[in-house]
Amino acid sequence: MNSGSLSFATRRDAAILIVDDAPDNLGTLRKLMVEQGYQTFVANSGERALKIARRVHPDLILLDIMMPGMDGYETCRQLKSHASTQRIPVIFMSARTGTDDVVAGFDLGAVDYIGKPLRLPEVCARVRTQLQIRSRSETHEEQAERLRTIVNNMAEGLLIIEADGRIQFTNPACDKYLGYQHDQLAGRNIADLLNPLVAQEYLDYFGRYAAAPQSAHNHGTREVIIRHRNGSSVCMDLTLTPMYLRQPLFIGLLHDITHHKQSEDALQRAAMVDPLTKIANRRHFDTFLEKEWQRAMRSGQPLSLVVLDVDHFKLYNDTLGHPAGDVCLQQVAQAIASHAHRPTDLAARYGGEEFVLLFAETDAGKAVHLAEAIRGHIEALQIPHPRSTTSAWLTVSIGVATIHPHQLDNTESLFVAADRALYVAKEGGRNQVQSTRTASASLDTVKALVMR
Numbered sequence: 001m002n003s004g005s006l007s008f009a010t011r012r013d014a015a016i017l018i019v020d021d022a023p024d025n026l027g028t029l030r031k032l033m034v035e036q037g038y039q040t041f042v043a044n045s046g047e048r049a050l051k052i053a054r055r056v057h058p059d060l061i062l063l064d065i066m067m068p069g070m071d072g073y074e075t076c077r078q079l080k081s082h083a084s085t086q087r088i089p090v091i092f093m094s095a096r097t098g099t100d101d102v103v104a105g106f107d108l109g110a111v112d113y114i115g116k117p118l119r120l121p122e123v124c125a126r127v128r129t130q131l132q133i134r135s136r137s138e139t140h141e142e143q144a145e146r147l148r149t150i151v152n153n154m155a156e157g158l159l160i161i162e163a164d165g166r167i168q169f170t171n172p173a174c175d176k177y178l179g180y181q182h183d184q185l186a187g188r189n190i191a192d193l194l195n196p197l198v199a200q201e202y203l204d205y206f207g208r209y210a211a212a213p214q215s216a217h218n219h220g221t222r223e224v225i226i227r228h229r230n231g232s233s234v235c236m237d238l239t240l241t242p243m244y245l246r247q248p249l250f251i252g253l254l255h256d257i258t259h260h261k262q263s264e265d266a267l268q269r270a271a272m273v274d275p276l277t278k279i280a281n282r283r284h285f286d287t288f289l290e291k292e293w294q295r296a297m298r299s300g301q302p303l304s305l306v307v308l309d310v311d312h313f314k315l316y317n318d319t320l321g322h323p324a325g326d327v328c329l330q331q332v333a334q335a336i337a338s339h340a341h342r343p344t345d346l347a348a349r350y351g352g353e354e355f356v357l358l359f360a361e362t363d364a365g366k367a368v369h370l371a372e373a374i375r376g377h378i379e380a381l382q383i384p385h386p387r388s389t390t391s392a393w394l395t396v397s398i399g400v401a402t403i404h405p406h407q408l409d410n411t412e413s414l415f416v417a418a419d420r421a422l423y424v425a426k427e428g429g430r431n432q433v434q435s436t437r438t439a440s441a442s443l444d445t446v447k448a449l450v451m452r
């Protein structure tokens with residue numbers, strides 16, 4: 001038993017409409033069809049046949065041609081012109097077996113033509129065959145419908161692209177991702193959606209595949225920026241698969257990664273920012289310094305590092321509480337960061353109450369001047385520090401170091417110099433700026449202090 005008869009075997013309940021004005025014929029055919037296991041409906045006129053067909057949607061109609069009133073041809077014409085009945089297979093039965101009659105029957109859309117007098121086994125065979133064909137074509141339609149449903153409902157955008165870059169088809173998800181109405185993208189070129197370099201790369205790949213489909217390789221998945229209809233850019237993963245369907249075609253699958261990108265960016269930003277003060281953290285500062293250091297080595301420009309430490313901060317915490325200390329650090333951070341104006345300046349929280357600032361292309365004189373401005377700014381905030389022995393307000397001590405980096409130096413040496421200057425500022429009474437120059441002048445003092 002082949003698969004066709006198998007599928008047919010499951011359709012023993014097929015419904016047959018028998019149309020004939022002769023009661024004997026109707027009776028004989030009905031009995032025959034019932035014996036075959038079919039469900040039967042009968043009509044003795046064309047008008048009645050149309051009514052029944054519209055109501056019960058039979059799987060097949062056996063239709064006599066010569067009938068009073070509406071004949072079989074007209075009945076068939078009307079069946080074929082009505083959406084709900086046009087796909088029902090019709091087999092004509094007639095004593096008129098001339099070629100013209102038979103051809104006229106097929107021209108009206110009949111699937112078969114049986115001559116009268118009927119040979120009953122032949123009728124059974126022809127009915128069976130037509131039901132098998134119908135059952136197979138239904139399966140094809142069901143499959144096509146299933147595929148259509150998947151394509152229309154999938155979350156990924158689907159594009160079918162021709163070798164010259166012309167878009168042949170897009171699914172609703174693709175239209176939605178890119179802001180187009182249904183069918184607006186078909187006919188456009190992918191070059192309208194991508195930046196020119198990327199588009200050219202794809203077109204070259206299409207061209208290579210079209211020239212030698214057998215040697216084609218999968219283009220894989222890559223991240224692309226696609227132009228949305230509103231002019232904005234959307235970040236997508238595009239997977240391209242070449243396919244030969246009568247012509248070289250490329251199936252593109254678009255996966256929106258904008259949200260993924262945004263959270264990736266947010267994570268990246270979070271990894272660079274100090275959670276308490278919202279300015280750069282130590283990690284970000286070190287990376288930034290390394291980059292500026294390399295740049296300064298190439299340009300020969302000076303690089304200045306400013307190190308700041310809040311005075312008597314332990315005392316501040318002990319007096320006003322740790323939460324007040326946190327707020328104070330936020331205020332100090334904002335004040336410091338407001339002095340980093342250029343893209344090559346960066347303020348960061350380097351540790352507990354210690355802050356740093358990098359000023360690229362800034363000589364010692366300017367850096368000390370900037371540091372002095374920051375010190376004054378923080379003092380002017382007039383954050384009360386009741387038990388400070390330095391001032392009634394919160395103050396900072398600042399060390400400044402400037403260097404013209406070269407191969408033999410490293411960033412560590414710049415930090416050591418700035419920290420030394422800071423040490424001198426602390427020991428010199430706090431609330432002041434000291435630079436490497438001033439620090440080295442007081443080196444003896446430092447040495448003496450260190451020895452103590």
Ligand SMILES: Nc1nc2c(ncn2[C@@H]2O[C@H](COP(=O)(O)OP(=O)(O)OP(=O)(O)O)[C@@H](O)[C@H]2O)c(=O)[nH]1
Binds near residue numbers: 312314315324430
């Ligand atoms: N509130 C708060 N305090 C912090 C934070 N990080 C560090 N500290 C405190 O900062 C204080 C730093 O104290 P020290 O290093 O002794 O320095 P100091 O008291 O500022 O003294 P000098 O630097 O010599 O003027 C410590 O008490 C730390 O607990 C923070 O995130 N929040």
